[in-house]
Amino acid sequence: MKPQVIIIGRPNVGKSTLFNRLVGKKLALVDDQPGVTRDRRMGDAEIAGLQFTVVDTAGWEDEDELTLPGRMRKQTEASLEGADAAMFVIDSRVGLTPLDEEIGRYLRENDVPIVVVANKAEGSAGESGILESYSLGLGDPVPLSAEHGEGIADLFSALWPII
Numbered sequence: 001m002k003p004q005v006i007i008i009g010r011p012n013v014g015k016s017t018l019f020n021r022l023v024g025k026k027l028a029l030v031d032d033q034p035g036v037t038r039d040r041r042m043g044d045a046e047i048a049g050l051q052f053t054v055v056d057t058a059g060w061e062d063e064d065e066l067t068l069p070g071r072m073r074k075q076t077e078a079s080l081e082g083a084d085a086a087m088f089v090i091d092s093r094v095g096l097t098p099l100d101e102e103i104g105r106y107l108r109e110n111d112v113p114i115v116v117v118a119n120k121a122e123g124s125a126g127e128s129g130i131l132e133s134y135s136l137g138l139g140d141p142v143p144l145s146a147e148h149g150e151g152i153a154d155l156f157s158a159l160w161p162i163i
């Protein structure tokens with residue numbers, strides 16, 4: 001079986017765009033409105049011969065009756081179950097938000113290997129966000145532009161030792 005890599009992060013950071021980029025097809029709906037991804041989508045990804053199953057999650061976009069921390073814990077546990085690694089996507093143009101910090105705390109408590117993806121890093125608008133994301137304590141961030149397809153080689157370098 002191929003290793004499974006989950007994409008997680010708060011709404012609007014570009015998870016579905018990254019999913020589509022890796023799968024090479026528009027399987028996931030991309031939208032400026034948070035909450036567009038309603039269920040998990042799986043696809044076959046390959047970077048330079050490294051094959052894995054990639055999973056786009058609704059994760060922290062779900063609304064239910066639980067409190068925010070409870071909801072996140074539930075979603076974290078559910079989405080990380082069976083995962084060989086996770087890509088934690090942040091928006092490098094926005095920088096870290098309280099929700100990013102919260103997700104980071106949960107991920108640090110988990111055993112699944114994490115790659116921090118600092119998305120929307122085309123140009124130089126993302127530089128401070130990239131630097132900020134080191135403070136998550138989840139290793140070196142990978143600057144990337146899912147929309148423009150930049151940084152995929154560095155994503156490969158980060159993923160191949162852990163899956």
Ligand code: GDP
Pocket residue numbers: 009010011012013014015016017018029030031032033034035036037119120121122144145146147148
């Ligand atoms: P999700 O909610 O995390 O799944 O985010 P989406 O993939 O739906 O993207 C949210 C918005 O961010 C959309 O308007 C995308 O076009 C935009 N976006 C995604 N990736 C990038 C990127 O690399 N650079 C920029 N500038 N925008 C991006």
Ligand code: MG
Pocket residue numbers: 015016017029030036037
């Ligand atoms: Mg989405």
